[in-house]
Amino acid sequence: MAPLVNNARWKDVTRNLAERDATFVAMWGERNDEGGNVNLAVRHKGERSIEIVSHSAPDSHYPSVGRHHPSAILMERAIQDVYGLVADGLPDTRPWLDHGFWPHSRARTSYNFKPALGPGVHQIPVGPVHAGTIEPGHFRFSVNGEIIVRLEARLGYVHRDVLGLMRGGAIDDAAALVGRISGDSTVAYAFAFARAVEQALGLTVPPRASTLRGIMAELERLANHLGDFGAICNDSGFSLLNTHAAVLRERVLRLAALVFGHRLMMDCIVPGGVLRDLNEEGATALKSGLPSVLVTFERLVDLYEKTASLQDRVVGTGRLDPALASLLGCGGYVGRAAGQDFDARRDMPYAPYDGIDVRVPVLSSADVDARVRVRIAEIQESVRILLCLLDMMPKSSIHAALPNDLTVRSGAALVEGFRGDIFAFVRVCDGRISDVFVRDPSWFLWPALEAAIEGNIVADFPLCNKSFNAAYAGCDL
Amino acid sequence: MALWTLIGLAEGTATTGWPLKPGPDGQEGVIGMPRLEPERCDTGCSICIDVCPTQAIALAEERLALDYGRCVVCHLCVEVCPTDALTESNNWAFGVRARDDLRTDTSVTPVARPSPSRHSFRRSLHVRHVDAGSCNGCESELQALNNPFYNLHRLGIFFTPSPRFADLLLVTGPVTRAMVEPLRRTWEAMPEPRWVMAFGTCAVSGGIAPGGPCLSGLEDVFPVDLYLPGCPPNPAAIIEALLMFLGRMQQRLHRGQMNDQ
Numbered sequence: 001m002a003p004l005v006n007n008a009r010w011k012d013v014t015r016n017l018a019e020r021d022a023t024f025v026a027m028w029g030e031r032n033d034e035g036g037n038v039n040l041a042v043r044h045k046g047e048r049s050i051e052i053v054s055h056s057a058p059d060s061h062y063p064s065v066g067r068h069h070p071s072a073i074l075m076e077r078a079i080q081d082v083y084g085l086v087a088d089g090l091p092d093t094r095p096w097l098d099h100g101f102w103p104h105s106r107a108r109t110s111y112n113f114k115p116a117l118g119p120g121v122h123q124i125p126v127g128p129v130h131a132g133t134i135e136p137g138h139f140r141f142s143v144n145g146e147i148i149v150r151l152e153a154r155l156g157y158v159h160r161d162v163l164g165l166m167r168g169g170a171i172d173d174a175a176a177l178v179g180r181i182s183g184d185s186t187v188a189y190a191f192a193f194a195r196a197v198e199q200a201l202g203l204t205v206p207p208r209a210s211t212l213r214g215i216m217a218e219l220e221r222l223a224n225h226l227g228d229f230g231a232i233c234n235d236s237g238f239s240l241l242n243t244h245a246a247v248l249r250e251r252v253l254r255l256a257a258l259v260f261g262h263r264l265m266m267d268c269i270v271p272g273g274v275l276r277d278l279n280e281e282g283a284t285a286l287k288s289g290l291p292s293v294l295v296t297f298e299r300l301v302d303l304y305e306k307t308a309s310l311q312d313r314v315v316g317t318g319r320l321d322p323a324l325a326s327l328l329g330c331g332g333y334v335g336r337a338a339g340q341d342f343d344a345r346r347d348m349p350y351a352p353y354d355g356i357d358v359r360v361p362v363l364s365s366a367d368v369d370a371r372v373r374v375r376i377a378e379i380q381e382s383v384r385i386l387l388c389l390l391d392m393m394p395k396s397s398i399h400a401a402l403p404n405d406l407t408v409r410s411g412a413a414l415v416e417g418f419r420g421d422i423f424a425f426v427r428v429c430d431g432r433i434s435d436v437f438v439r440d441p442s443w444f445l446w447p448a449l450e451a452a453i454e455g456n457i458v459a460d461f462p463l464c465n466k467s468f469n470a471a472y473a474g475c476d477l
Numbered sequence: 478m479a480l481w482t483l484i485g486l487a488e489g490t491a492t493t494g495w496p497l498k499p500g501p502d503g504q505e506g507v508i509g510m511p512r513l514e515p516e517r518c519d520t521g522c523s524i525c526i527d528v529c530p531t532q533a534i535a536l537a538e539e540r541l542a543l544d545y546g547r548c549v550v551c552h553l554c555v556e557v558c559p560t561d562a563l564t565e566s567n568n569w570a571f572g573v574r575a576r577d578d579l580r581t582d583t584s585v586t587p588v589a590r591p592s593p594s595r596h597s598f599r600r601s602l603h604v605r606h607v608d609a610g611s612c613n614g615c616e617s618e619l620q621a622l623n624n625p626f627y628n629l630h631r632l633g634i635f636f637t638p639s640p641r642f643a644d645l646l647l648v649t650g651p652v653t654r655a656m657v658e659p660l661r662r663t664w665e666a667m668p669e670p671r672w673v674m675a676f677g678t679c680a681v682s683g684g685i686a687p688g689g690p691c692l693s694g695l696e697d698v699f700p701v702d703l704y705l706p707g708c709p710p711n712p713a714a715i716i717e718a719l720l721m722f723l724g725r726m727q728q729r730l731h732r733g734q735m736n737d738q
Binding site: 101103128129132133136156158160162169170173177180181182183186227243249250253254259261262263267299303472 | 481491503505507508528530549550551552556607609610612616617619620621623624625626636638639650651653654655656659684685686690691708709711
């Protein structure tokens with residue numbers, strides 16, 4: 001259990017964040033008889049572990065972190081909505097997840113978007129129902145002619161309280177739920193949650209299970225990056241690449257189904273190991289299928305680079321200031337395209353990546369093109385890692401039984417999903433979940449998108465949005 | 478670009494002949510909904526009931542009954558069952574017109590909602606998708622329908638950006654309370670005749686998250702014409718369900734039993 005700290009230590013950690021000696025990881029709340037606690041997870045510079053500190057909120061109030069460090073603001077607003085714990089000094093006290101429709105809603109007034117004033121400035125409201133087959137969220141554009149002056153995203157439409165459903169439940173049930181927080185990252189979520197449980201219980205998973213987890217995680221990254229690559233090209237009007245990339249994505253999903261029984265590999269990773277083993281036939285299918293995906297992909301990359309009309313749309317569009325990426329703690333392709341040299345697989349290594357040299361692409365131009373190029377490099381790297389893991393394939397069991405422990409234990413883990421690092425915290429007691437939090441990388445991508453879009457034209461918003469591809473369900477929870 | 482036309486021609490047709498012709502549907506290896514054979518359950522241990530995260534399994538007159546409309550295909554029940562009463566299957570074509578066809582409990586008679594004839598829409602159905610609380614797994618598979626393997630357009634089924642052109646409202650997610658109003662407005666913007674589809678286990682029954690900030694599925698908002706459980710339903714299951722709805726394929730699941738079992 002995270003140590004309860006006094007005001008002084010809480011302020012120290014907040015100052016570390018504000019002075020950039022530490023990176024903000026997550027914040028979440030919990031209710032108890034005395035009011036509640038607020039937990040803060042940070043990653044100190046140069047350290048390979050995550051520090052979690054808890055501050056009590058006896059009268060439902062605690063000192064705001066967001067006041068000093070902006071990436072905490074959205075989470076403090078969410079904590080206020082879900083747990084009723086109020087951050088003193090929080091600069092933005094509007095509700096975030098709560099739209100006033102829950103049985104226990106605290107939000108009672110209509111939502112005030114931030115104003116943008118000036119001659120000719122007007123608003124374009126978009127959503128929550130969008131034109132495509134995507135998730136719901138509302139975007140409020142303030143525009144002057146074609147130029148976006150301000151964008152504000154309003155999410156919370158898909159809040160299901162999955163964490164609340166997990167609390168009090170059995171570990172296995174919680175594992176099924178955690179894989180359904182964000183379906184496109186189901187492997188990474190299950191992986192992070194399983195590692196947190198295993199850390200809490202002091203369990204080491206069999207080496208074959210770790211390797212299989214790595215294979216699943218890389219297949220998921222590959223499928224999503226291929227889909228994004230095509231979709232970004234499609235949003236700039238170049239549908240040919242989208243069609244070809246969609247073929248490659250489908251081939252990867254079919255390989256996943258053939259080998260692990262589920263196209264998205266849901267429920268394959270559980271605390272203690274994995275449920276699906278890889279047989280000879282499956283290994284052969286992966287070893288022959290993946291390199292051929294890469295061969296075709298290289299041709300697509302060549303076309304991407306040589307098509308002037310496409311390059312004209314992506315280069316220089318949606319530039320994110322690297323200083324802001326650093327301030328917000330953006331991970332994944334968004335952070336790495338803006339000079340943030342962090343990848344949990346390399347910098348906070350966990351099995352099976354601790355035995356592999358993970359090469360991390362980092363660029364500094366921070367535009368749509370850079371985010372595409374980071375994905376391209378990660379696709380190539382994922383195939384290399386997959387082939388490497390397939391060659392390793394240790395022989396052992398694939399699951400270790402969880403010890404039944406009556407004491408209260410907690411664990412945390414950071415896993416690199418395709419969007420960036422996913423943080424999971426869990427507290428277990430007697431085979432049940434007493435507290436849990438899972439943080440999607442998208443918490444930091446949405447504010448980054450709002451900033452990156454300023455000064456771009458409205459018509460480039462889909463392109464920029466797709467290049468960020470932040471999850472809605474992942475941070476609405 | 479001319480080169481790419483040649484490359485495309487050289488690669489040949491990616492689109493599956495199925496479902497217009499017999500042949501592979503592209504779902505090789507996909508593990509489907511669990512198969513329940515209650516007569517094999519002789520221990521009465523009820524571990525499966527305890528372990529199911531969505532209460533899909535229950536006892537009905539001292540016999541195990543499974544509601545596929547609640548099943549999220551996590552296979553926890555198959556893992557724990559000591560007697561093979563619950564086993565893996567490769568059945569996933571679970572699109573039905575009547576909710577009760579998803580229940581193995583045969584004490585109820587499935588009745589589909591009377592709805593306008595779809596005969597004129599057999600080769601031109603326009604679908605408007607709304608996410609009402611999905612985890613985006615369903616969206617991932619819906620997007621796959623437009624890839625060249627499935628090429629939904631060739632079957633005369635199209636996704637439309639505007640509800641004004643839509644015939645079928647396809648809804649994913651358990652329906653969060655915040656999405657009720659946008660969902661209702663989308664439906665109101667659709668011309669008649671219009672139909673409603675509950676897509677994925679969450680929309681059928683509330684799935685993993687019934688209650689609290691969510692309703693218990695789409696039925697709490699609209700009468701539903703077509704149900705397709707799955708977590709998420711795979712592209713072939715979606716195609717089968719839509720073609721069944723248009724009268725171009727037969728419904729395969731009746732009273733919780735697959736026809737070909």
